[in-house]
Amino acid sequence: MPTTPPPEDLSTLSLVEIARLVEERRLPPVESWNPTYCGDSEMRIARDGTWFHQGSPIGRMPMVRLFSTILRREADGGYVLVTPAEKLDIEVEDAPFVAVEVKIEGEGRDTILAFRLNTGDMVVAGEDHPLRFESRDDGPHPYLMVRGNMEALVARSVWYELANLALASDDDQTGLWSQGVFFPFGTPA
Incomplete structure (x- = not known):
């Protein structure tokens, strides 16, 4: 269990601090x-x-x-x-967690996406914590793997930030990079 309360805002932390907090989480x-x-x-x-x-x-x-x-x-x-x-x-009802904030650092393949969950936990998207995008009648539903086959639904406001990031990229395929892993939009569930 963490000994310090989770941060209220990712913008106050560097990625080094986020990585340390993720590592300390027991x-x-x-x-x-x-x-x-x-x-x-x-x-x-x-x-x-x-x-x-x-x-x-x-x-x-x-x-x-x-x-x-x-x-x-x-x-x-x-x-x-x-x-x-x-x-x-x-x-x-949907996913046990909600990704309520994202911190974006870097560009292209060097981008790192760090998410804060509604529980205060932090997760950095990458090989062990992939993003997936499920298409439904009411629009896209992005998810982030948290742990133990449990995901976080990415909050709509965070999804808009991610979509803007993807649309601004020069990649041929629409999607997102984090920790050297590419997550294409429209990946089947």
Whole structure:
């Protein structure tokens, strides 16, 4: 668990500082825990990233951050909150995280895209954290791989920043670079 609260704004950090914070982030080993299933947590993560318990929003960000550290995606695609002693279902409407801010440094193949999630976590897009773009009837839905087969839906305002960056590039194919990896728009889900 981080000892310092997450930053409120990526613009105040350099990429070196972001990389250090990402490296310092220690999460519980939820993938190795196999407790007994205990039922439904009566919790839900809405499409906009708001966490609810018994229909009421969870207003304390430290609680949301804590719960997000014990979130796991199961092989069947469902989500659970897991501790060494219990496992509870949690409903996720779209993705369990939302990328609410992006810091862009560099140009072309040297671009680095660092994202801040609604939980305060930071993720740098690249080989281990790919971006994908899903086309739907209501428009594009960009996603960023966070961890353990769990993704962040990229917030609409952040998507507009990314689209502007891609449109301004000289690449023949429309997409984005980050950490030397190219992520083409329109990649199948």
